[in-house]
Amino acid sequence: MTTQDSTCQIVVVGSINADLTVRVGRHPLPGETLLGTGGEVTAGGKGANQAVAAALQGASVALVGAVGNDPYAAPATEFLCSSGVEMSAVSTVKETTGLAVISVSEDGENSIVVVPGANATVDATAVAAHKKLIADADIVLLQGEIPADGFAQAVKLATGRVVVNLAPVIPVDRAALLHADPIMANEHEAGLILQQLGIMAASEDPQDLAQGLLDAGFRSVVLTLGGAGALVAQGTQLITIPTPKVSVVDTTGAGDAFAGAFVAELLSGTDKQGGANLVAAAQQAARVGAFAVTSRGAQVSYPGLHDQLPAID
Ligand code: RIB
Numbered sequence: 001m002t003t004q005d006s007t008c009q010i011v012v013v014g015s016i017n018a019d020l021t022v023r024v025g026r027h028p029l030p031g032e033t034l035l036g037t038g039g040e041v042t043a044g045g046k047g048a049n050q051a052v053a054a055a056l057q058g059a060s061v062a063l064v065g066a067v068g069n070d071p072y073a074a075p076a077t078e079f080l081c082s083s084g085v086e087m088s089a090v091s092t093v094k095e096t097t098g099l100a101v102i103s104v105s106e107d108g109e110n111s112i113v114v115v116p117g118a119n120a121t122v123d124a125t126a127v128a129a130h131k132k133l134i135a136d137a138d139i140v141l142l143q144g145e146i147p148a149d150g151f152a153q154a155v156k157l158a159t160g161r162v163v164v165n166l167a168p169v170i171p172v173d174r175a176a177l178l179h180a181d182p183i184m185a186n187e188h189e190a191g192l193i194l195q196q197l198g199i200m201a202a203s204e205d206p207q208d209l210a211q212g213l214l215d216a217g218f219r220s221v222v223l224t225l226g227g228a229g230a231l232v233a234q235g236t237q238l239i240t241i242p243t244p245k246v247s248v249v250d251t252t253g254a255g256d257a258f259a260g261a262f263v264a265e266l267l268s269g270t271d272k273q274g275g276a277n278l279v280a281a282a283q284q285a286a287r288v289g290a291f292a293v294t295s296r297g298a299q300v301s302y303p304g305l306h307d308q309l310p311a312i313d
Helices: 046-055 074-082 117-121 122-127 133-135 148-157 188-197 206-216 254-268 280-291
Strands: 010-013 017-025 037-044 061-068 090-095 099-102 110-117 139-142 161-165 183-186 222-225 230-234 237-241
Touching: 010 046, 010 133, 010 148, 010 254, 017 074, 017 237, 037 046, 037 099, 037 148, 046 061, 046 074, 046 254, 061 074, 061 117, 061 122, 074 090, 090 117, 099 117, 110 148, 122 148, 122 280, 133 148, 133 206, 139 148, 139 254, 148 188, 161 254, 183 188, 188 206, 188 222, 206 222, 206 237, 222 254, 230 280, 237 280, 254 280
Parallel strands: 010 061, 010 139, 017 099, 061 090, 139 161, 161 183, 183 222
Antiparallel strands: 017 037, 099 110, 222 230, 230 237
16 A cells, blocks of 8 residues: 655665663673673664654654554654654554664674564565655665665665665665665675675775775765774765764764764755765764764764764864
């Protein structure tokens, strides 16, 4: 059934999770039991995180996704609702709400296990039910926490720009993936995407990874490098984007904050040729991502338009 969706500039087709987070001095080794603290449940999921980050930067955003009819649905959707993300394309299904079990170590690094639950129902049929919403969007933003056929269907329906942050890296249709403009990935993900496309990068150096992705056929690439900033690659240009120096409390969802802020900024800026300004978008995204690592959690740590973003020295 096709639903009557309203038009939004950005449509995210992606996951919604409840994040169950514990804090540990260090991550456990296989077979080891450690004592930790915390245990709170907060809003997460890469799709929802990116939708919230973009909405908080002032974009009009809709999410296509699914939650269960269970107690995790409310905390998982709290920030989506409060940040004004259009939720008419979020279904309630019989599967349980997606759950992410996250441990965060003292240095702010996280490790995450995701149980997809309701996110596994965001397949080609579920996505096709929102054909008009997706086709009308200026930007469709995708990640790797929904089924591959849902991903491919979203690309097929998109008439605007497709931005892909394939996290985690799942096997997706090659032609669908190559629509990404840009493909956005961290170094580890970039290596896996190249592997999936059967391409060998010259080395694991970020510049070679970015060049490898361009050579694979992507029109543009944004490589996120954590505390080292990002790299924007397009045509013959490889541009380094510095990031503000901040004290890291929790990196959970920082990449999603970057992706959401990136697409929000992409809509507003143009370069001298009138094209979308990837560099300006990445600069703003780096500041939003840096803000997000300075406090705990994913969506709860994202800045709004009135927050003071850290400056790049
Ligand atoms: O990128 C961070 C997100 O990954 C968390 O919010 C968690 O839900 C997992 O999807």
